[in-house]
Amino acid sequence: MNFDKNSKETQSSIALVGLGGAGMSILKKAVEIIELTSFDAFAVNVENWLENVNFYRFDQVNELISELAKYQHVILTAGLGSSGGDFLAYLANRLDNISGIFVTKPFKVEKTRLRRAEEQLKAIERGAIVKDLNELLAEKPDSPIGVALDDLDTEMAVEIICKIIKLSVLG
Numbered sequence: 001m002n003f004d005k006n007s008k009e010t011q012s013s014i015a016l017v018g019l020g021g022a023g024m025s026i027l028k029k030a031v032e033i034i035e036l037t038s039f040d041a042f043a044v045n046v047e048n049w050l051e052n053v054n055f056y057r058f059d060q061v062n063e064l065i066s067e068l069a070k071y072q073h074v075i076l077t078a079g080l081g082s083s084g085g086d087f088l089a090y091l092a093n094r095l096d097n098i099s100g101i102f103v104t105k106p107f108k109v110e111k112t113r114l115r116r117a118e119e120q121l122k123a124i125e126r127g128a129i130v131k132d133l134n135e136l137l138a139e140k141p142d143s144p145i146g147v148a149l150d151d152l153d154t155e156m157a158v159e160i161i162c163k164i165i166k167l168s169v170l171g
């Protein structure tokens with residue numbers, strides 16, 4: 001992680017971008033697990049503040065795109081179905097240095113969001129790793145939903161970190 005934002009020498013070659021509440025939650029897990037020198041962290045449209053994470057709002061999209069274009073690899077993560085997913089699709093189709101997309105698909109009860117998520121997936125012009133939250137209910141029927149989501153965010157973060165390590169090794 002880059003502690004001096006203006007110093008090119010310390011900028012990592014990998015940016016991890018968490019969009020919306022779920023994206024931030026996954027990003028936060030990744031930041032907790034892996035050393036911050038491995039990637040630069042970006043959060044978009046989130047409420048919670050986190051030290052050493054670069055924050056952007058949706059209306060700062062152009063600034064964000066120029067910032068992300070400087071990286072060799074960009075990894076995006078969000079819970080599809082709402083504004084974070086829309087923004088993820090937008091970024092995914094405008095950057096040519098995307099190296100990974102990690103998203104969740106909403107619960108069936110989130111009918112409108114599920115439809116919106118399908119549209120977002122269709123809009124993303126490249127492959128994405130998709131975790132279906134409905135499988136979570138089947139896998140952990142006895143877990144309180146908050147705990148199951150928390151575990152899932154950790155699993156997603158671990159997958160993202162594996163990707164970051166691969167990219168770091170392979171360049």
Ligand SMILES: Nc1nc2c(ncn2[C@@H]2O[C@H](COP(=O)(O)OP(=O)(O)OP(=O)(O)O)[C@@H](O)[C@H]2O)c(=O)[nH]1
Binds near residue numbers: 022
């Ligand atoms: N991975 C994960 N997904 C979640 C969690 N909570 C909710 N979700 C899913 O993520 C979807 C998007 O939620 P948010 O990320 O909060 O949406 P947003 O982009 O911030 O947009 P808003 O609707 O304005 O909150 C929800 O519809 C759920 O399916 C969580 O803790 N972890």
Ligand SMILES: [Mg+2]
Binds near residue numbers: 020021022
């Ligand atoms: Mg939210």
